[in-house]
Amino acid sequence: MEANIAIREETAADIDAIHDLTVAAFREMEHSSYTEQFIVAELRAAGALAVSLVAKREGRVVGHIAFSPVSVSDDTTGWYGLGPVSVLPEYQRQGIGKALIEEGLARLQAIGAQGCCLVGHPEYYVKFGFRNVPGLVYEGVPAEYFFALSFGDHVPQGSVTFHEAFLADGQS
Template sequence: MLLRQETPADREAIHAVHLAAFAKHSVPVVEAKLVDELREDGDLPGALSIVAERDGEVAGHVCCSPARLGSDEKSAVGLGPLGVLPAHHKSGVGSALVHAVLGAADALGYGAVVLLGDPNYYSRFGFVLAEPLGITPPVAEWAPHFQVRTLRAYTEDLRGDFHYSPAFDRL
């Protein structure tokens, strides 16, 4: 498996990955549109948009986008979506992508990566529930699934209401 930053040539394949990955979970599939809109808004930093290739095919994609945490607009990013083609589920592609994007966010100096997802899956990467760290989800009902992974640049004053990039609000 090869992990690398997305290129313009990957855009259709990334869109297809998210359509296939979320076909059973959300109707209509909003994740593919979300990635496209993040890119169009300029909220998809190249270093934080990573593809996994298997045998020359894009098998998965993950991205992080700028976020606001309290009054801070530079220390946190929102992870998601993470998508893997169904044929590559349970083969380590998703885990490799999460590790890669966390490493990239850490190397870029972010203090926290925040996401909405299954704690049983994301806890293996060091994610914990966000509210005990003073990070409030955009929707109160998300709290049991709203998580944060602190990175080296994290400080305890990185807290408050979390806001994803504007594309998330347009879903």
Template sequence: MKIRDEIPGDEATIHELTKIAFAAVEMSDGSEPRIVDGLRKNGDLTLSLVALSDDQIVGHIAFSPVEISEASGQWYGLGPVSVHPEHQRAGIGRQLIATGLERLRSLNAAGCVLLGDPGYYSRFGFLSPGDLTFGEVPTEYVQALAFGPEPARGEVRYTSAFGG
């Protein structure tokens, strides 16, 4: 498996992969492909990494800037992350996340936030501090990983591609 940056010409494949990957996800409203397309269109796709197996894109992860009302420094949001259903549970998502987080650190990011399953994302060091919020989402699903000493606190605001 190889992980590389998205390159021109990958857009349609990433869109379709994201659509397929989220089709059976109960909590999905089907907006994930539109979100990735919107991030790209608006110039908010800070990192867009793909996982290749036999030269085919089988995974994708997006990172974009976020604002946090009581945090300083540049924070980023993780997601969406997509793995083709035929390749899930093979460590592709884990590798995409780990690579993306390392790349964010190299950009001197303050940290990363996400909305997701605490049981899964805690293995990467994400925590639900309880004082980090996103609308009506229960705080245990609003998670952060600080790369420095200052934690994330306050309300998270994603870019307009997320519909906010």
């Protein structure tokens, strides 16, 4: 990662930039529902952004990552969902997303999280320790796209439910 990238908690002054960079980051993604900016806004409005970080370069917000609590059907607590993670297209493939993920996971651990899960690209998230976990599912998503990372010895079993903000579509 370039040395001139700073990662910090989001502030109210970052909200418009986060919205715009999220739109730009997902605009060309073929597997996107193009609702990621609405998801972030709804998570924020619900007070469900447990960790929300921005990456800045030369005073400009160029990346963002969100983590929010998830529910697991076996009543395991302390688990979070990663996403969305967004980097402006012109700053992608420079290590910014990786740095946001690593810092976000460290901050989750610092607040006592037990683990993290996500829906994502099968080849990308394994380098952070995420893996497909037999017996832990996110309904409607093929197993090869659903990943979990336990911060301890316990890995939940059952169905994961992300915050209702993940249903946001910008229509309400």
